Amino acid sequence: MSWPAEPVTVRVPATSANLGPGFDAFGLALTLYDLVEARITSGGLAIEVSGAGEEFVTAGEGHLVVRAMRAAFSALGGQPPGIGLRCVNAIPQGFGLGSSAGAIVAGLAAARALWPGGADAAGRSLSDQGLLRLATEMEGHPDNVAACQAGGLTIAWTIDAVPRVARLDPVLALNPVLCIPDVPVPTEHARQALPPTVPHGDAAANSARAALLVAALTTDPALLLDATEDFLHQRYRAAAMPASADLVGRLRAAGVPAVVSGAGPAVLGLTAAGSTPGADVVASVAAAAGPAWEVLPLTVDRQGAVIL
DSSP states (O other): OOOOSSOEEEEEEEEEEETTTEEEEEEEEEEEEEEEEEEEESSEEEEEEEETTGGGGGGGGGSHHHHHHHHHHHHHTOOOSEEEEEEEEOSOTTSSSOHHHHHHHHHHHHHHHHSGGGSOTTOOOOOHHHHHHHHHHHHSSSHHHHHHHHOSEEEEEEETTEEEEEEEOOOTTEEEEEEEOSSOOOHHHHHHTSOSOOOHHHHHHHHHHHHHHHHHHHTOGGGHHHHTOOSSSHHHHGGGOHHHHHHHHHHHHTTOOEEEOTTSSSEEEEEETTTSOOHHHHHHHHHHSSSOOEEEEOOBOSSOSEEO
């Protein structure tokens, strides 16, 4: 097998899942990126990491990007003699911004791009659907990986354990604003706060809001404040991240459609010119909230994972 001599560089966006009522289904890609450069070497494993996640540089085969590359190579039919990896990370880790999804999608996409000829002698290749399935298996749910792979707004679901995704283009006026606190919250802690059941009335109300959210994000952003009201998860997680719950409440009181990003503790404000208060209001409210919040005005990433 003739492996390529040149490296590949993959850019993957941060993602915000749930967006309020779209629990474990909706995802939005954001213009905040990790870059992964991968190459085939004559042997061994070499990893360089700068930015977020530098402490995991010694993880070796346990590094999430490496694990994803190994999974893709196995699906394609074989492992390379060695891997060299350089990661430049801007996606904060442990804040509900899809950092693990980004690492997984980057590793899978890099391995697919490095596979000789795109397919082996048996015709084995890794389609976009195959990549999504591997990514979902590694991540445990498809919402973040779908948005990371496809960009834009995604709605993910599974049929017989096979992930599916519908990709939509949000209105051009949509400008997400991230508010990132100092301290992360592990996703497993946030999930442990969820009850095994919810009242039927809450489920019905949440279904209406999720449907309205699709219309708000793709057609009429003036509906965003009502559309982002959640009945399934945020209230139950509030005790685990009181500062985030407080900021969401303050922003919504100021008219900003605000939600907890994924499992938190980052907060996402969905602003749209002419329809909602802007990033300046988000920054002002965050500054008055007490703890130090880093406020990042962003836009929607509409490409998803790309080979640069």
